[in-house]
Amino acid sequence: MSKPPDENMCFGCSPQNPVGLKLKFEQDGDVCRSYFIAGPVHQGWRGIVHGGLLATLLDEVMAQWLWMRGITAMTMEMTTRYSRSVRVGERLTVEASMTSARGRLIEMAGRLLLPDGTVAVRAKAKFLKVKPEKVKKEVPAIE
Ligand SMILES: CCCCCCCC(=O)SCCNC(=O)CCNC(=O)[C@H](O)C(C)(C)COP(=O)(O)OP(=O)(O)OC[C@H]1O[C@@H](n2cnc3c(N)ncnc32)[C@H](O)[C@@H]1OP(=O)(O)O
Numbered sequence: 001m002s003k004p005p006d007e008n009m010c011f012g013c014s015p016q017n018p019v020g021l022k023l024k025f026e027q028d029g030d031v032c033r034s035y036f037i038a039g040p041v042h043q044g045w046r047g048i049v050h051g052g053l054l055a056t057l058l059d060e061v062m063a064q065w066l067w068m069r070g071i072t073a074m075t076m077e078m079t080t081r082y083s084r085s086v087r088v089g090e091r092l093t094v095e096a097s098m099t100s101a102r103g104r105l106i107e108m109a110g111r112l113l114l115p116d117g118t119v120a121v122r123a124k125a126k127f128l129k130v131k132p133e134k135v136k137k138e139v140p141a142i143e
Helices: 051-067
Strands: 026-028 031-037 073-082 091-102 105-113 119-129
Touching (some): 051 073, 051 119
Antiparallel strands (some): 026 031, 073 119, 091 105, 105 119
């Protein structure tokens, strides 16, 4: 197995990862937010964005909420509820906030909104705080 590179190559946020999503994040009070426009390479059914990609966006924005607050945690469990199809080319908004924290366990909620504000996907996830040595990562881009 090849050694992972030293620089930040996060699929979600690294500006260097050539096949990554290159997400940037903003903080708005208790909410972490990002925007994304899916292209044809992100589709499953024709013209419709792949659900796994949408789950990735939600996982990433929830993880970034924690990372931006200096909390090193990994996704332990995540559920997604897909209510509306998301079409290629739409400007999507993904948002995350914390719902509870107890010991090492942090529960997060995320939602993905269509341009008209309709919630297309909701996510709930459990993150577990880990020692920073378990995960190595550079500080991601913040706008
Ligand atoms: C900053 C940008 C980064 C972006 C990355 C996006 C986020 C990600 O995708 S992270 C990658 C995906 N996730 C992973 O790879 C994690 C893989 N899993 C692991 O490494 C481990 O299982 C890990 C770290 C989650 C937990 O391991 P470990 O520290 O040994 O904990 P473990 O002993 O199993 O459980 C700890 C506690 O949680 C409890 N627990 C375990 N599972 C659950 C659960 N599903 N719900 C509630 N509690 C649970 C356990 O009972 C235990 O409780 P207690 O301490 O009271 O006994």
